Each structure stands twice: as C-alpha cells, then as structure tokens.
Amino acid sequence: MKKLIKENNRLLTIALSFLIYSCGDIFEVINPGPIIDSALDEEASGKTVLIGAISDVEVSANLFALYAGVASTDMAADATRPWVQIPSDGDLNSLNDQVWAPGHLGRWSSEAAVARLQATQSNASSSALVAGAYLHAGYANRLLADNVCVMVIDGGSGSQADGHYTRAIEHFNNAITIAKASGDQTIEKAAIAGRAQCNLILGNYSKAAEDAALISDDFLFVANRSSNSGRENNLTWSESHDQKQITIYGRPMADPAYVDYADPRTPMEDVGILAASGTKPFLRQKKYPLNSSNIPLAKGSEMRLIEAEVMLRDGNIAGCMEKINSVRTAAGVANKTATTTSEAWLALDQERHLVLWLEGRRLKDNVRFNGLSSLSTDFMEGRDVCFPPSLAEIAANKNLNWP
DSSP: OOHHHHHHTTBBBBOOSSSSSSSOOGOOOOOOBBOGGGGSSSSGGGHHHHHHHHHHHHHHHHHHHHHHHSSSOOEEEEEOOHHHHHTTTTTOOOOOOSSHHHHHHHHHHHHHHHHHHHHTTTTTGGHHHHHHHHHHHHHHHHHHHBSSEOOOTTTOEEEEEEEEHHHHHHHHHHHHHHHHTTHHHHHHHHHHHHHHHHHHHHEEEEHHHHHHHHHHHEEEEEOOOSSOGGGGGGHHHHHIIOOEEETTTSGGGGGGSSSOOTTTTEEEEEEEETTSSSSSSEEEEEOOSSOOEEEEEEEEEHHHHHHHHHHHHTHHHHHHHHHHHHHHHHOOOOOOOSSHHHHHHHHHHHHHHTTTTTTHHHHHHHHTTTOHHHHHHHHHHHHHBOOOOOOHHHHHHHTTOOO
16 A cells, blocks of 8 residues: 555645645645656755645545544435445445545655655754644544544554554644744644544543643634645535535434524535435535535634543533533533533533534544443444445555454
C-alpha cells in the first residue's frame, strides 16, 4: 500500500487558490501545476507539501463523515448504491472499502509531510509548516481511531485501533510545541482540542478536561470542502442534495420525541417524496446545505461536553448537567434536567449526538455509550461496530492476520 501511495503522490497537482484555514497566508497556495517529486525536497516547496497532505486528510474526514454517518445513529440510507446501503444496514465488511484506503492515505501523506518538512525547512523547530503537518497527522490518526477495527501501519501486523489515538497524541504534542515556537495560536489550539478528544476516549480523563478547558466556546477547526471538484465536494451533501441516497428517516433525529425539529444544530426537511430506492421517506439533512460546506473536526461546544463527561465519570451529575445546559443555552434551546446517573448518561449521549451530528464521530460514540445510554445500547444490537481492513489490505499485507 505504501508503494502505491508513493506512486500516486509522485506527481502532485494542487488546485487550491483559497485559504485552507485561517492561519495566515502560509496555507494560501495558487495551483502550481504538476510537480516532480524531487522538486518537493526544496525548502521553497514546503507549502505545497503541506497542502497536499492536508488535502488527503480532508478527503478522509469527508468519507468518514458519510460512511460512519450511515453506519451510526446519524442517518440512514435508502440507497440504490450498495456501498452506501450496506454500512447503513450495520454490515461493515472488507469488501465495502470506502474508508480504509483513504483514511490511511491521509495518515501516510501527513506523516510523510512531517518527515519531508523536518528535513527541508531550515527553521523546522519553529516552522508553522511543520506544526501544521503534525497537526493534520494527529487528526488523520484520530479519524482512523474513531472508525477502524485495527491499527495497521505501512504493512505491519495489526494491533489495537486505540493505538491510533496514542499516535495522534504524539503528533498533537509536537504540533503544540512547534506552534508555540512559531507563534501560531490556531494550530496550537486545534492540536490541544484534538488531544482532548483522544485523551477522553483513552480514559485519560483529567488530561482531557485540562485540555478542553483551554478551548473557547466559539472555537472551530474544520476540514474544508469546495465546489471546485468532486474530490473536494462535501459527500454528505452530494448524497442528500445532488442525490437521494441518504435520509434521516428511521434514525433518532427524525423522532420528534428525541429532537425538536427547530433545533438549529440539526436542520432537516421532509421533502415529501421517497428516497432513492423508494422504501423510506426522504428527510433531507440541511446541516451541509452546499457542496462546499465544511466539516468540523473540533469545536468549543464539544470541549464543554468533554468536561461534562469527566464530571459525570467523577459522580458530579449537577456539574455535568450544568455544562450540557451551557451548550444548549448557547445554541438557543431549552435546558435539560437529570437527577440520576442513568438520566445523565442519556442526556450526555443525546447532547453529543446533537453537537457532533454528521461529523464522522457518532460510530465511536455509539460504541462508547453502549451499556451506559439506552439510545446507543438499543441501536448497536446486532450491528458491526467498526470498519475492518479492506480486502486489498488483507491480500497485500502478509503480516496482517485478519480476521
């Protein structure tokens, strides 16, 4: 797989004339046309190297948002496309490879960018380019950890998927150190938020809460989407606006007892027709109203819910609900009450669902809250919980014994 990825990246065509995110002009690159691989070993090519890596990570985030979305309580498929319908039915198998290879391409590209930029940038220890590469390597690994069944690195044998969280934290730590030296607070904050996400799931609760507290309520870091090309389009938009392959019908978000249709965080509309295969009503998501709608990777409201979860795990129900309701108040929706531990877990599970809806985060949360919240426990019965290695990975990697 590594050889194939290297060959695919030998000629990089970067079609970007827009800001990748607001970190100043270091991430603003005009399309330079085809670039020979050896030319990327020049210091002046540093921005191009980073933009290529970011592009692959953002594609990975885009695919996970769609396929982990239909595999979870986020949305359902009523599809004529089996590769969309099969994960919606709870069957995550090696034949249906829509996320494994792109996820690992994002990881490999960003980690390769780290190595290349460390070698080519004369000020590597204080370079925002190097910090940005570490940052995206962190998010690439977090995306994999959230969704895959096993960690496989460059043809190695498989190990626990949570190893991707540990790997992500190492990258985030490096991003923070170098971002501080470069003075880039956007990269620093994005890395701290990513580290909080990983530490929470690894059970490092005090560290997760400590990092979350450093992130403001209005913080937002995204995977950028664009109308420039199909690769850059938001795929959840594509399958619900350009197509009718996915619907909210049959998932909790379509149940008025679960969510108020006026909740600004979960906009949707009943189109009044059937979805693509003609078996379910077509309820269109409107969180991503454009093919260029960006996909959040980390945001301040999630940080408040990380703090809430740590409080609940410490037995502080009142503190947990106060954090949850601070998020709800900021969103303009009514407060919730909970007086028992089970009520608080359900409220937290529901609130994370509302806040992180359609962002590729729900599959892991369904697994994490299984046994703690009836919402996730009831849904996960009889369903696969993660994406396995692809058939291509199994066939090519002799070190991997799967299943």
